[in-house]
Amino acid sequence: MEKIPGIVGTVANASVNTRELPIVVDLDDTLIVTDTLFEQIAMGLFTHPISVLRAFFSLPKGRAAMKEHLAREIDLTHTTLPIREDLVQWLHQQADRGREIHLCSAAAQPVVEMVAGRLGIFASAIGSAEANLKGRAKATYLKQRFPEGFTYAGDSAADLAVWKAASGIVLAGVSPSVGAAARNLDKPIEAEFKNKQLSTKDLLKALRVHHWSKNVLVFLPLIFGHAWDDVSLIIRTLLAFICLLMVTSATYLLNDLADLNADRLHWSKRNRALASGRMAIPIGFALAGALLFVAFAAAIALAPAFAGALASYLVVTGSYSLGLKRVPLLDTLIIGVLFTIRIIMGVVLFSQPSPAWLLTFSVFFFFSLAVTKRHTEIIRAEVTGETHSLTIRGYRVEDAPLTLTLGIASAIASLVVLVLFIIEEMLPASVYSHPQLLAGMPFILSIWLGRIWLLAHRGNMNDDPVSFALRDRTSLALGGIVFILFLAAL
Known part of the structure; x- marks a missing residue:
């Protein structure tokens, strides 16, 4: 793998085609090193506990309904979120080379738009609305949205379904088991970014x-x-x-x-x-x-x-x-x-x-x-x-x-x-x-x-x-x- 100067991640010998494809980035535990759902729950428990309780009552309607309720009740607009700095730096480099950068997450749409607005590098920001945009649902959506192919940056086992549909892979804070499974897909790994471990x-x-x-x-x-x-x-x-x-x-x-x-x-x-x-x-x-x-x-x-x-x-x-x-x-x-x-x-x-x-x-x-x-x-x-x-x-x-x-x-x-x-x-x-x-x-x-x-x-x-x-x-x-x-x- 070829080391990128100045950042933690590494770039594989990806093909020229994948280097020209748009990059789709997950939000929770990928672009940021936390989960916006848990951020909302934590904030709500200490400031609006009744709102959190009402959100959980909406869970039978689906995770998307609960996330939408939390986004409506608990505003993260003025919340500082820990960004994965090395990944953002790499995304800026890719944007400078002419690649489109998109944000796609299972988080509620208002939350995704808020984070995208702060960074200002995303051509679009897609979040969960009527359905929870995660795993296979996200893979199906992205295949339809980018029929010519895309590179996907994710972190969890749920993202394996998306990587199967993607043309290129970016690993961000993955566990050893998820990383091994992603490599077994035989797809170019464009970059990998490690988590700072809890010592x-x-x-x-x-x-x-x-x-x-x-x-x-x-x-x-x-x-x-x-x-x-x-x-x-x-x-x-x-x-x-x-x-x-x-x-x-x-x-x-x-x-x-x-x-x-x-x-x-x-x-x-x-x-x-x-x-x-x-x-x-x-x-x-x-x-x-x-x-x-x-x-x-x-x-x-x-x-x-x-x-x-x-x-x-x-x-x-x-x-x-x-x-x-x-x-x-x-x-x-x-x-x-x-x-x-x-x-x-x-x-x-x-x-x-x-x-x-x-x-x-x-x-x-x-x-x-x-x-x-x-x-x-x-x-x-x-x-x-x-x-x-x-x-x-x-x-x-x-x-x-x-x-x-x-x-x-x-x-x-x-x-x-x-x-x-x-x-x-x-x-x-x-x-x-x-x-x-x-x-x-x-x-x-x-x-x-x-x-x-x-x-x-x-x-x-x-x-x-x-x-x-x-x-x-x-x-x-x-x-x-x-x-x-x-x-x-x-």
């Missing part, structure tokens, strides 16, 4: 393994309750921690599914597994569902109260994904509440009084960090001029002074709560042999918060301060000093 690293990022460290907050009540000698409680807390890991990973997946369009417009989130199309939408839903089922089954067996706290975490997270994340400032408060619920999960595992100071400190402290995240995004948008993803969340570039003020004020409030607790409860407590050393903790914490806000305001920090702290040597050193002060005070 283990991609999967771990989608599950937000790098954010699992946030869930260690469930151990704080055990630590500050000085119950580290209670083996039974340690085991229960560890099991609760595992349940929480599964639920948080599931909620991150669901949040990514709910926020596909915004993520694709974001400077870094566009590379996430779901946003980029490396993880299929159905796989995302299935994985999230499996994690939730296992987590709640284990949580109920562990402690009903813990299962209730876990359910409240899921409800708050779901409300955030369904729309509250687009309410300025409320979105950051919810993030602070979610961190606090993690601590509450640790509290309900043993029968000590709820540490009100710890929960109050947590809300102020994590609200400040959440605002730091938004402030960083605002500063970056001001510098780069990319404000669309910011606007989707309800923020504006001119909100920077407000987020700066609220974030710093909340940080100071958390320090005040910590100082009052040390004075009122920790210093008089008999469990510490050197309680005066605890006074250094809010001092060190104030240095860290000040540094975080300084870096955020200068635009020198990524958009997640917790993840930043776990990789930042200075932050780790300050955290180590706080830990040493706590141990020395015992």
Whole structure:
């Protein structure tokens, strides 16, 4: 095969005749690395769930009827879809050589026309109307439409029927079995374009393994309750921690599914597994569902109260994904509440009084960090001029002074709560042999918060301060000093 410079695909030694034929391109998982039907279902589930339900009720009339209903109810006009860039580049090259390019898909006609309009290289755009234009139905249509022959670009087993009727083949993201079957047809393969495979690293990022460290907050009540000698409680807390890991990973997946369009417009989130199309939408839903089922089954067996706290975490997270994340400032408060619920999960595992100071400190402290995240995004948008993803969340570039003020004020409030607790409860407590050393903790914490806000305001920090702290040597050193002060005070 002859390699095309600059693109991933390869071109076979196709005959001159096939090189002069029109090219017909499939849409779902071929021209784009996602499926528009699943895109509509995902969008609908998080924005218009009743519309999705009504669409499924139309399924007895045929898949085409369901697709038409979804296209009418759920508009993808302003949705960014992940294009197969190397295929599009090759199509442009073929168009420059005088070949006609046509788009033909089983997707609903309005969806096909919308995508074709964006690229501007297609002589026609044909989608499903009265019948589902897939497999044999598509092959019959294209044979009638192009009696002199055509080259077809597809991806799935259903496209084998079309390739049998075609004069030339273009493979786009096919599985090994489909690729082998297509080659056995003894037709010229003009080009092949590989999918970017979902790597283990991609999967771990989608599950937000790098954010699992946030869930260690469930151990704080055990630590500050000085119950580290209670083996039974340690085991229960560890099991609760595992349940929480599964639920948080599931909620991150669901949040990514709910926020596909915004993520694709974001400077870094566009590379996430779901946003980029490396993880299929159905796989995302299935994985999230499996994690939730296992987590709640284990949580109920562990402690009903813990299962209730876990359910409240899921409800708050779901409300955030369904729309509250687009309410300025409320979105950051919810993030602070979610961190606090993690601590509450640790509290309900043993029968000590709820540490009100710890929960109050947590809300102020994590609200400040959440605002730091938004402030960083605002500063970056001001510098780069990319404000669309910011606007989707309800923020504006001119909100920077407000987020700066609220974030710093909340940080100071958390320090005040910590100082009052040390004075009122920790210093008089008999469990510490050197309680005066605890006074250094809010001092060190104030240095860290000040540094975080300084870096955020200068635009020198990524958009997640917790993840930043776990990789930042200075932050780790300050955290180590706080830990040493706590141990020395015992």
